[in-house]
Amino acid sequence: xxxxxxxxxxxxxxxxxxxxxxxxxxxxxxxxxxxxxxxxxxxxxxxxxxxxxxxxxxxxxxxxxxxxxxxxxxxxxxxxxxxxxxxxxxxxxxxxxxxxxxxxxxxxxxxxxxxxxxxxxxxxxxxxxxxxxxxxxxxxxxxxxxxxxxxxxxxxxxxxxxxxxxxxxxxxxxxxxxxxxxxxxxxxxxxxxxxxxxxxxxxxxxxxxxxxxxxxxxxxxxxxxxxxxxxxxxxxxxxxxxxxxxxxxxxxxxxxxxxxxxxxxxxxxxxxxxxxxxxxxxxxxxxxxxxxxxxxxxxxxxxxxxxxxxxxxxxxxxxxxxxxxxxxxxxxxxxxxxxxxxxxxxxxxxxxxxxxxxxxxxxxxxxxxxxxxxxxxxxxxxxxxxxxxxxxxxxxxxxxxxxxxxxxxxxxxxxxxxxxxxxxxxxxxxxxxxxxxxxxxxxxxxxxxxxxxxxxxxxxxxxxxxxxxxxxxxxxxxxxxxxxxx
Numbered sequence: 001x002x003x004x005x006x007x008x009x010x011x012x013x014x015x016x017x018x019x020x021x022x023x024x025x026x027x028x029x030x031x032x033x034x035x036x037x038x039x040x041x042x043x044x045x046x047x048x049x050x051x052x053x054x055x056x057x058x059x060x061x062x063x064x065x066x067x068x069x070x071x072x073x074x075x076x077x078x079x080x081x082x083x084x085x086x087x088x089x090x091x092x093x094x095x096x097x098x099x100x101x102x103x104x105x106x107x108x109x110x111x112x113x114x115x116x117x118x119x120x121x122x123x124x125x126x127x128x129x130x131x132x133x134x135x136x137x138x139x140x141x142x143x144x145x146x147x148x149x150x151x152x153x154x155x156x157x158x159x160x161x162x163x164x165x166x167x168x169x170x171x172x173x174x175x176x177x178x179x180x181x182x183x184x185x186x187x188x189x190x191x192x193x194x195x196x197x198x199x200x201x202x203x204x205x206x207x208x209x210x211x212x213x214x215x216x217x218x219x220x221x222x223x224x225x226x227x228x229x230x231x232x233x234x235x236x237x238x239x240x241x242x243x244x245x246x247x248x249x250x251x252x253x254x255x256x257x258x259x260x261x262x263x264x265x266x267x268x269x270x271x272x273x274x275x276x277x278x279x280x281x282x283x284x285x286x287x288x289x290x291x292x293x294x295x296x297x298x299x300x301x302x303x304x305x306x307x308x309x310x311x312x313x314x315x316x317x318x319x320x321x322x323x324x325x326x327x328x329x330x331x332x333x334x335x336x337x338x339x340x341x342x343x344x345x346x347x348x349x350x351x352x353x354x355x356x357x358x359x360x361x362x363x364x365x366x367x368x369x370x371x372x373x374x375x376x377x378x379x380x381x382x383x384x385x386x387x388x389x390x391x392x393x394x395x396x397x398x399x400x401x402x403x404x405x406x407x408x409x410x411x412x413x414x415x416x417x418x419x420x421x422x423x424x425x426x427x428x429x430x431x432x433x434x435x436x437x438x439x440x441x442x443x444x445x446x447x448x449x450x451x452x453x454x455x456x457x458x459x460x461x462x463x464x465x466x467x468x469x470x471x472x473x474x475x476x477x478x479x480x481x482x483x484x485x486x
Contacts, residue, residue, distance in 0.1 A: 013041045017179035018480045020238040021088050021245070024182045028071070028087040029080040035068035035087030035131070038182075042089045042133055046180045049484040052161060055175040057094055057152040058102055059134035064089060067131045084244060086129030091181035093172045094135040095142055097216040098122050105218055106140040106149025108348045109328060119216025121185060121232060121249045128248055133181050137171030140353040141219055141322055142187065145195050146409045147171055150350050154405065157199055158481040159448055163402040166195035172235050173200040179480045183236045183245060187217060188436075189229050190310065191397070191426035194453055197235060197438040199402035201449030203468075203478055205242045206231035208458035209433025212249050219325055225313045225373070229430040237478040239468040242437065246461065254461035259392075262463055264289055266394040268297035273399040273421055277444035285394060285441065285452060288474050300393050302380055303428060307420045309373060310427035312365045319360030326353060334358045356413055377431075384432055388457035392467055395425050395455060397438060401448035429455050437464045441475040449476070 016024065016038055027033045043061045050056050071087030080086040097103050097115035104110040118126065126132070140149040147170025148154040155170045157163040158178045165174040169186030173196025176184050186193040188206040197204030212232040214221060221227045234245035247253040266286050269279055289295040323332045326349050338354035341347035347354070365373065398408075399422060411422045429436035437454045444450050452471070454464045472478075 016041045017045055020241045021182035022240045025085055025088050035071040039064050039068040039089045042181055049178050053158050053174050054153055054155050055136050055171040056134045057137045064131050064133050083129035088182050089131045089133050091175050091184040092132050092135050093169050093186050094138050095218050096122055098132055101135055103218045104151055106138055106151045108151050111151055120213035124249045136175050139167045140350045141325055142168035143322055143356050144352040144409060145191055145412055148350060150348055157402050162404055164405050164408055166199040168192040169196045173197055173202055176202045176235050177481045183234060183241050186235045187232045190430055193233055194397050194438045198397035198451040201440040203236045203239055203242055204438040205233035205246055206429055206436045207233045208435040211251060211458060223316055225316060228433040239465055239472050243465045257460060257463040259463045259466045261390055263391045264293045264295040265298040265391055272424055275400040278396050278450060281441050281450055301387060303424060306427040306431040307423040309431050310423060311363055311419055315360040315363040318364035319357040323357050352409055359413055385457055393455040395453050397425060397451050397453050401444045401446060401450050435461050437468045439468050439471050440477060
């Protein structure tokens with residue numbers, strides 16, 4: 001199917017599926033594509049691909065089409081006005097409240113938990129005219145870097161169904177990878193935007209410490225040390241879309257920056273695991289940037305400490321808040337439910353969560369240790385604020401591309417504490433509450449996407465976007481997975 005456009009051009013459905021939100025918004029505003037047609041294209045595509053990928057867990061297709069009709073009528077009467085996303089179909093991570101939709105956290109006990117109002121970020125995007133197609137899958141209570149739960153099941157990586165889509169925004173990453181919406185939204189307290197962006201080959205942005213409201217996000221993070229690690233942000237097809245959506249949902253738009261005097265620090269090979277393809281990718285980026293920037297290979301301050309600090313902060317209450325949500329008023333029973341699931345598969349709590357809760361209880365830091373962590377972070381915040389004033393760090397996201405289902409989970413949640421080897425790249429931005437932009441750079445020997453993350457201080461978001469656009473233009477960037485188009 002094609003749609004007649006002004007100037008006698010035509011646009012195919014495949015082009016619409018590959019379009020970023022910025023481009024689609026302009027074409028809808030210019031009445032080159034109707035919102036109704038674009039919405040129908042995304043809906044048809046999602047119906048075709050979702051059985052294999054399991055990225056979308058609840059839809060609002062009928063409401064979306066009604067909203068698209070209203071958007072087209074509004075544009076015909078008055079144009080788009082100041083609305084930046086009028087008529088543009090987007091997706092939403094399941095953890096964000098959308099009025100009239102469920103927010104379950106993947107728990108069977110919450111299968112009928114319908115929200116009566118929108119999360120702050122949803123409200124902001126709707127105010128700009130965005131149309132929500134549906135909500136995407138997460139691990140139980142967003143508490144794992146792989147996406148699987150007992151209510152909705154497992155999300156598969158569209159590039160290779162035998163591999164993980166990552167987590168906790170795995171459904172969002174997989175959906176954007178196949179072009180199931182113009183853009184989407186995720187959240188990240190331990191790589192939950194960056195893992196799926198890296199594994200699925202999409203652009204992702206983790207916002208910095210308290211830069212985006214978490215009101216209406218489930219589970220709500222009310223432990224201050226955990227809250228500083230949480231970042232809510234866009235998952236998109238372009239850096240331009242990241243910039244657009246971030247400036248809509250952020251408490252304060254990113255201030256303009258001149259990156260000509262920024263120093264670039266690229267992580268060299270260290271003692272931590274890393275694939276040869278990833279090393280070559282970092283070398284490629286260094287070669288691309290060194291002529292125009294003061295680019296050097298260097299290990300950032302505190303790099304060797306962040307994996308442990310991240311785990312201790314995530315375990316700070318022994319997992320009590322998450323356990324209360326998982327088990328309700330009943331007595332906490334991590335071990336019993338884990339064994340029940342292993343033996344019979346009949347626990348209502350996914351084994352990923354029950355095992356993570358066992359670990360959180362085991363690794364819970366003492367009161368004295370928490371005081372030490374707080375003092376360490378206070379001192380480190382001051383040092384990094386100065387260090388990152390005019391610096392951007394470039395780190396890998398993970399040591400390799402997407403692994404087979406279950407392997408990332410086993411690397412991060414092992415009693416052998418292997419997270420100390422595998423989490424430093426991710427944990428750095430979380431522990432220090434820093435913004436991080438993920439850019440797909442190339443594919444590896446397995447033909448899977450691999451990405452880097454650009455990190456700086458809060459207030460330097462615009463610098464990250466500028467450098468991200470440079471790297472995006474010189475490398476892979478977003479390429480839609482078209483395996484399921486036929």
